[in-house]
Amino acid sequence: MSVLEIKNLRAGYGDLVAVSDLSFAVQQGELFALVGANGAGKSTLLKSIVGSMSVKSGTIIFKDDDITTVADYKRIQAGISLVPEGRRLFTSLSVEENLLVGAATGRKGPWNLKSIFELLPIVEKLKDRNAGRLSGGEQQAVAIGRSLMSNPDLILLDEISLGLAPIVVEQIYAALPDIRNEGLSIILVEQDLSRTLKVADKIACLLEGHLVLEGRPSDLTHQQITDAYFGHSIASFGTSSNGANS
Amino acid sequence: MSSNIQILRSPKKAAYGSAGALLLFVALAIAPKILDQSITNEWVKLFYLVTLASMWNLLAGYAGMISVGQQAFIGLGAYGVFVFNDHGFSAYESGIIASIVVGVVAVPISFLAFRLRGGYFAIGTWVIAETLRLIIIRFPSLGSGKGRNIQNYTRDPILRNTYTYWMALGVAIFALSACFILLRSRFGLALQSIRDNEVAANSLGIKVDFTKRVVYVIGAMGCAAAGSVICIQSIGVASPNAIFGVSYSAFMIFMVLIGGIGTIEGPVMGALLYFFVDKYFSQSGLWYLVILGVIAIIATLFFPKGIWGEINARWNLSLFPVSYQVKIENNQNDSIHLSKKEK
C-alpha cells in the first residue's frame, strides 16, 4: 500500500518552475531516498508535500486522501512530519519543551518523551537545556525527536547530515533502522550518495526538477546513479519537460 | 537562450515629466498675480501638505523609518519663527533660519530615536514630540501653553498673502526636488537597500545609521519648513497642542498611504486628495476622521501601493522614476527552470 503518491507534480516560485512532471509513490514502511545536486528541486518537492508551498498543478495523495490543497498544519495533523533543513529548533524553549511542541497534533503512537529518550539518549541528557545552546549534531537529534513526537506515518528528513561532523552523522544514521521498525515511511533527502545507497529501499534521483532515475539500489549500477545525479548523457535536459523519466 | 536584458531609467516620458513639472511650477508661481487671492490662499495649505507628505514618504517609503512624531519638527519650525522674528528677522527669513536650526537640533535627537527600531521607533518619536511640546510651553516668552502671535509681520494683507504663498510653494518645490535628487543619487540606492534589508545593507558596507540620519535630518527640516509656513499663514500659533498634535502624523500617513508609498508622485496625489477631502468634509464633524482611519486601514490591507501605485502598475507611467527598470526580452517560450540556489 502506498502512503504517499505524487502525480504529475509541478511546483516552483513565481515564474520559476523548480519541479515538473514529477510522479512517484512511497510505500508503507519504505525508506525512500531522494538524491540530487543543489538546485535539483528536492527542497521544493518537500515543501510541496508538507504544504508550506502551494503547487502549480498535479496531485498529492496521502493515505488515499487528496491533500493537494490542504493547509500545511492539517497535513501534519494527518500524519506527515518534516525535519527541516537547518533543524530550526525553537531556540528560546528548552529541549523538552521543543519535544512537547512536537507532540501538538495529539496523534497516538509509539513515540512519547520516554521512547524518544530511549532512541536518542543524548536528547534525554540535554532535556533541560535551552535549545538555542546546542551543537549542530545535538540540534539534529532534537529536531528528529521533535518530529517523531507527532507519531507520523511519513517523516521527511531534509539534509539531516548537512554541516554535521561525520561521527554525528553516523550516530543519526544508526538510529534510522529503529525509527523504521515502528512501521514508519521515510523520505530521506540527501546529497551524500554513498551513505544514502546503504540505507535506502528505493532511490530516486532528481535533476533540474525532473525525476531521471528511480529504482532499488541493488538493481542500479553505480554508473547509472552518478550519471543521473550529475546529468551526464542526458542531452536534452532543461529544454524539454519530459526528460528521461523512468 | 537569447535573452535580451536592458536596464533602463528615465524613459522619454520622464523627460516630459520634468518639463511638465517645470511648467507647472512657473504657472503656480505667477498664479497669485492672476487668480483671486481667496483661491491661492487656500493653496498654501495644499503646498504644506505636499511638503509634509513627501517628507513622511522619504522616511517611511525610502528609509523604512515609520515616525508618528514628525509633529515635533512642525511645532519647532512654527515656534522657531517667533524666536528669530523677535530678534529682528522677517517672518519669512525666520522660517528659513528656523528650518535650518531644526535640522541641526534633529541630529542629537536622531541618536536617541535610533536606539529604537520599527514600531518602538514610531512611539519613541511620539514621546520626543510630546517632550518638546512640554518644554516649549514652559517658556512664557513663547506664550506658555496658550500660543502666541508673530510680532513683526508684513501688514499689507495682499503682499503678505503673496509672500506666504511663494514661501509655501518654494518649500514644496524644494522638498520635492530634494527627494528626487536624493533618490536618484547613489544615496537613494543605499537608502532603498536599507529599507529592504538593514542587516544585508550593513554587510555590503553601506553606512546604515549615517544614511538614515541624513534622511531623518532632511525630514525634520522639511517638516519644520512646513510648520513655519503654517505659523506664518495664521500669523501665529493658536494652540501648542495642535501644532505638536499627533493628528499631523495621522494626516501624513493617510496622504502617503492613499497616494502610494515609495514613489515621488504618490504623496503629491495623496496630498491633493486629502486637500479636497478636508475642504469639503472637515465640517462634517469627527466622523470624517473616523472615515479617514477606516480608509487608511483598507488601503493598507487591500491597495498597499496606493492610487499612484495602482495607476503605475496598470500603465507603467512613472513620471519621476527613481528606480531602474529591467527589461527582459525572453525569446524562449519554455518556462525558466529554477537554477538559483534552493533555500
Place this chain on the structure above:
Amino acid sequence: MIYLNSISQGILLGGLFALSAVGLSLAFGVLRIVNLAHGDLMTLGGYLAFITIEHTGMSTWYSFLIVVPAMGVIGYLVQRLLLQRALRMGELAPLMVTFGISIIIPNSLVQLFTNNTEQLPVGSLATSSIQVNSQISIGTFPLVTLGISIVMISALQQYLARTKMGRYMRAAADDSEVLRLMGVDHRRVYGIAMGIAFSTLAMAGILFGMRQGGVSPYDGQLTVLFAFETVIIGGLGSLWGTLLGGMVLGIAQTIAGQFSPELPLLVGHLVFLGVLAFRPNGLLGKPVLR
C-alpha cells in the same frame, strides 16, 4: 519623608502602568506587532465598562466580568481579521492598521459620547486608606490596583511558562513557520495572544478610568505613551522588568508632581529618554534588535 510618601504613591501608580504595558509587551513578544492603538483600546475598555454600568446598574468592579472577556474576543477577531493579513505584508502594514484603529476609536467616542468625562465610580474603596504613619497613607484603591497588576503579571508569566498554549506562543515568537510544521495553526495562537493582550489592556483601561474619576475619548493618547515607556524602561522581553519600569515611571511622575502640577508628564518622558540614552536595553532587558 514627603519623598517617601511620593515614592509609595509612585510604586502604586507604577502597578497600573505595568498592567497597562503587559499587553503591549505580549503583542510585541509573540507577534512582533507594536500596537499603536494600545492606549485607545484601553480607553475603549473604559467606555465599555461605562456602558455596562449605565445599562445594568452594576458596580464598576462587576463590569470587569463583562468587559474583559468581551475585549478578549475583540482582540482575537482584530488579530484574525485585520492584523493577520497585515502581518503577511511586511513591517509597515500592522503599524498602519493599528494606527488607523487609533484614529477611529477616540473620534468615534467623541461623536457617540461627547468630549466629556464619563464616570467610572470606584465605590467605597475610593476614600478608604491605610495610614502607615503621620506622613504616609496608602489608598486602598491604588493598593488593590497594584495587587491586581502583580497577580496578572505572575499569572501571565506562569501561563507562558507552563501551559501548552503558552509554549506555542513562545514557539511562535521563535519561528511561526516551524510551529505550523508541528501541526499548530499559528494564526490561532496569535489570535489568542492578542485576545489576552486586549483583556489585560481592558483591565488597565478600566482601572485607569476609575483612578482618574472617569474616561474621556482622548485618554489613550497619553496612556499609550505611559505603557510604551514602561515597556522600554523595564526592558523588552521581561514581564517583571515591565513591573519595575512601571514603578520607575510612577515614582518619577509622583515626585515631579511634588514640585509642580505641570511637571509629571515632562519628567516621566525625560526619565524615559534618559534610560534610552544610557541603558538602551532597559533596566532588566536583554539586548533585542527589532
